[in-house]
Amino acid sequence: MKAADFAAAQWSRATGAGVDPHEYRRVTDGLASVADWGPSLLRTGHAHLERAQQAGSAVSAGEHLLTAARWFHLATLAHDEAAPRAAAEADAALTRALMLLEPGARRLTGEGFTGWLRGPADAPVVVVVPGLDSAKEEFLDLAAALLARGLAVCVLDGPGQGVRAATSVLTPAYEQVVGRVVDTLGAARVGLVGLVGLSLGGYFAARTAALEPRVAAVATVSGPFRLDWERLPPPVRDIMARRTGGADSAREFARQVDLTGLAPRIAAPLLVVDGGRDVIPGVSDGQALARLAPQGTYLPVPHGDHLLGNARPDWLPQLADHLAHALKEAHA
Structure with a gap:
């Protein structure tokens, strides 16, 4: 190229x-x-x-x-x-x-994750989940939107992501990572959390919401509902192979990215954001996720691309409000 x-x-x-x-x-x-x-x-x-x-x-x-x-x-x-x-x-x-x-920000490190907890000490926490080759430094403006609504934010690198990419590989079982993050938040933070996942992080967030009972609100942005390894473009397969430890591991990882059975188990209010111009072969978008989740809402943005960086006013305020409202109701 x-x-x-x-x-x-x-x-x-x-x-x-x-x-x-x-x-x-x-x-x-x-x-x-x-x-x-x-x-x-x-x-x-x-x-x-x-x-x-x-x-x-x-x-x-x-x-x-x-x-x-x-x-x-x-x-x-x-x-x-x-x-x-x-x-x-x-x-x-x-x-x-x-x-x-932010002198009050707290560095978080544990098994499989590195991140920062930011915001008010008594506020509900939203965990920001990155994707295939993103990291906690990519979504600072999203974190700012959540902080502006009175929420606390945990920006995160999980296995195979960001600063951890050199020493670990991606795992489909991201609910285990989030569970350890919630445990690490400590006694003052025990309770319900929100999740927002971006790109492949959308799959991680939706899967976690289905399997981790402490998730009270969730949103996904450009997240896959299902992956088809054979149809994925070679550059995507190459990145996935790097982040999972090889082509065979990547193929198996892609096979597990399927929310068909998990979506109906997501009890929390869910907002699914997709861009109409985000068309990647081998990637099924989130419309089925929103349809199958009991409290799913679908927000399509026709002119949005992958991660909708070209259409932020069309989704970012609504997503931040969704998480703020749902978490404040859960903590009322």
């Missing part, structure tokens, strides 16, 4: 993650090949680290660090030798940013 085509394919995802569109074009327009993607985006992240060092206030420094975290995460999307370093730098930049901007 040409560098220009690769950059165009990541455009909506990058801007949806909060990267300035003008800076994105300046950085990616000059790439000679996809091999330049990781090193170039790492340099951009480092430039924001330097700005953080020179900033005149803690707020400005924290904002530059959040921007650096976004760029470092985007640097991983070429899946080259720079990806593990970029993921580690994204995690470090986010850590520094939250230490400056």
Whole structure:
């Protein structure tokens, strides 16, 4: 793939993650090949680290660090030798940013997960679940929307994701990961949680909602209802093979991504968001999930692409309100 085509394919995802569109074009327009993607985006992240060092206030420094975290995460999307370093730098930049901007934020680490708990100590918690090659640094704007509604947020890297991608592999049994996260929240947080899953994380979130009784509200964005390995595009299969430990493991993983039997077991209020332009061979969208779940609501956005970074006003406020209302009712 040409560098220009690769950059165009990541455009909506990058801007949806909060990267300035003008800076994105300046950085990616000059790439000679996809091999330049990781090193170039790492340099951009480092430039924001330097700005953080020179900033005149803690707020400005924290904002530059959040921007650096976004760029470092985007640097991983070429899946080259720079990806593990970029993921580690994204995690470090986010850590520094939250230490400056949110001194009350709490680092969470346990078996199979690394993340941050942010927001009011007495508020219901929403766990943000990333997907195949996303990470906790990609969905900072989603976290901000939830925090603005008075919720607490746990942004998460699970097995095979983000900073954990270099040392672990994806697992279909994500309900076990979320269960350990809820246990780690401690006595003050015992109770019900919300989930929002994005891309493959939508499958993880829906599966968890069916199997973990402490989930009181759930939303999915561009999540698959079912995967067909033979029809998946080669780039998707390649990424899945990297994240699961090989082609055979990836094929078995894809076989397990099927919510047909689990969807009717989701008792919590569920919002399913899909983009009409998100058409990937071998991926069944979430309409069947919304239909089979007892409290499922389907929100199709005809012009939305994968992760709907090109249509945020059409779904993000409604999703954040859905989780806020459902969790506050559950805790009333």
